[in-house]
Amino acid sequence: MSTPLLPPIGMLAELTHRCPLQCPYCSNPLELLKANRELDTETWLALFSEAADLGVLQVHLSGGEPTLRRDLEQLIAGLAGRGVYTNLITAGVGIVEGRIEAFAEAGLDHLQLSFQGARPATTDRIGNHKGAHEKKLETARRARAAGLPLTINAPIHRHNIEEVPEFIDLALALGAERLEIANVQYAGWALTNRDQLMPEREAVDRQAEIVAEAQERLAGIINIDFVTPDYFAIYPKPCMGGWARDAFMVTPDGTVLPCHAAQTIPSLSFERFEPRRLSSIWADSPAFNAFRGTDWMQEPCRSCDRREIDWGGCRCQAMAIAGDAAATDPACAKSPIHARMAMLIDEAKRIATAPSREEAFVYRRIGAVTESA
Amino acid sequence: MMALRERAVVSLRSVPSLPKHVRIQYDPVRQAFAVLSPEKIFWPNDISLDILRRCDGRSTAGDIIAGLAADYEAEQEAVATDVIAFLQEWSDKLLVRL
Numbered sequence: 001m002s003t004p005l006l007p008p009i010g011m012l013a014e015l016t017h018r019c020p021l022q023c024p025y026c027s028n029p030l031e032l033l034k035a036n037r038e039l040d041t042e043t044w045l046a047l048f049s050e051a052a053d054l055g056v057l058q059v060h061l062s063g064g065e066p067t068l069r070r071d072l073e074q075l076i077a078g079l080a081g082r083g084v085y086t087n088l089i090t091a092g093v094g095i096v097e098g099r100i101e102a103f104a105e106a107g108l109d110h111l112q113l114s115f116q117g118a119r120p121a122t123t124d125r126i127g128n129h130k131g132a133h134e135k136k137l138e139t140a141r142r143a144r145a146a147g148l149p150l151t152i153n154a155p156i157h158r159h160n161i162e163e164v165p166e167f168i169d170l171a172l173a174l175g176a177e178r179l180e181i182a183n184v185q186y187a188g189w190a191l192t193n194r195d196q197l198m199p200e201r202e203a204v205d206r207q208a209e210i211v212a213e214a215q216e217r218l219a220g221i222i223n224i225d226f227v228t229p230d231y232f233a234i235y236p237k238p239c240m241g242g243w244a245r246d247a248f249m250v251t252p253d254g255t256v257l258p259c260h261a262a263q264t265i266p267s268l269s270f271e272r273f274e275p276r277r278l279s280s281i282w283a284d285s286p287a288f289n290a291f292r293g294t295d296w297m298q299e300p301c302r303s304c305d306r307r308e309i310d311w312g313g314c315r316c317q318a319m320a321i322a323g324d325a326a327a328t329d330p331a332c333a334k335s336p337i338h339a340r341m342a343m344l345i346d347e348a349k350r351i352a353t354a355p356s357r358e359e360a361f362v363y364r365r366i367g368a369v370t371e372s373a
Numbered sequence: 374m375m376a377l378r379e380r381a382v383v384s385l386r387s388v389p390s391l392p393k394h395v396r397i398q399y400d401p402v403r404q405a406f407a408v409l410s411p412e413k414i415f416w417p418n419d420i421s422l423d424i425l426r427r428c429d430g431r432s433t434a435g436d437i438i439a440g441l442a443a444d445y446e447a448e449q450e451a452v453a454t455d456v457i458a459f460l461q462e463w464s465d466k467l468l469v470r471l
Contacts, residue, residue: 057398178467
């Protein structure tokens, strides 16, 4: 291997696939796991302890909706006890009174709250959950009252891209220190719903201007992170900072993956924590080593001077669009099939604006696409 | 529209501190000090670390500059320029409170 093996620094723990919302761009796989497949408290705690030994400094507790785990306080306390920085990624719907305070008490460092829209009607429609917006506002207030720093996460697509200025006002009004304007990544459920979700070029350009202006105007007041939309890009994102380079994720049943969508690459097979140890999966799993470093690259990545900046982009996007997980991410202008991205944008626009069009999200729920085993 | 919070600007009278959710922590795996913050981890060099450690919520920027100039046997003016720029940058990233 051309680059030395580094210890992982970050870990995303998908504690459950259960969720009160049904967002059509969810990054969970189409085959959602039911509650009876989730790791128990002891196993998560053992996994977290091994992660800390391995060098993980930051754990993102996610899902599904992680607060549906009744043992979340215990899990946070376990991580805090090891000095691991904890970030709770929540939809903020249905959290009973007193629990956010209990998370803070257990040592939670930071809370990230998603808003599907800046307007109540948008939030409720995208998550397919009536009253969700109000509940989220309440969660934000409670988090701030408990002294937790707050990030507002706004996943952006065709149906809310015009609300970007309102998202900025909302984040300021809620006392957030950070706002993520995160254009939807077309994997998982978002790939299924791509034609419904893809924004139009003009809206994307306008959004970039609005965000750049706000970043400058609000420097020192709120941090605005902008996750740009891949399909409109010139260079790809260094997905996960490079495959298995410094982060990994764990699914509710303990399967350890280099990224969210890695299971869409059919040539790879993934291992589970217990019986396997995290350290051996990180170092020796053939799936983790498949796209590590730069040796696996084909042209144009192999000789590209950005190969250790972009790390070839997203393997799952290469799989989904080029049909080859080792191809250059088609988001890159140097990809031989980069033009296909523009075609997919145009195709989505044609479908989404067709006169006979009815709104047809495939909402995220168990059994909506395929039944889990 | 709510009243906007304001961007803090460093002066010699500022009293910098690290917010509760930003912490300096030794990492035994990498044998280095990390600054842990929401979503980001920083690996400050020795001088940056020295400045951050002095952001204790009691010392003013002026005190910090005087202390560093003494410890590093450096010109106070040069130290002041660097420290103020550093604190402004970290304040703008909301990692240091003034």
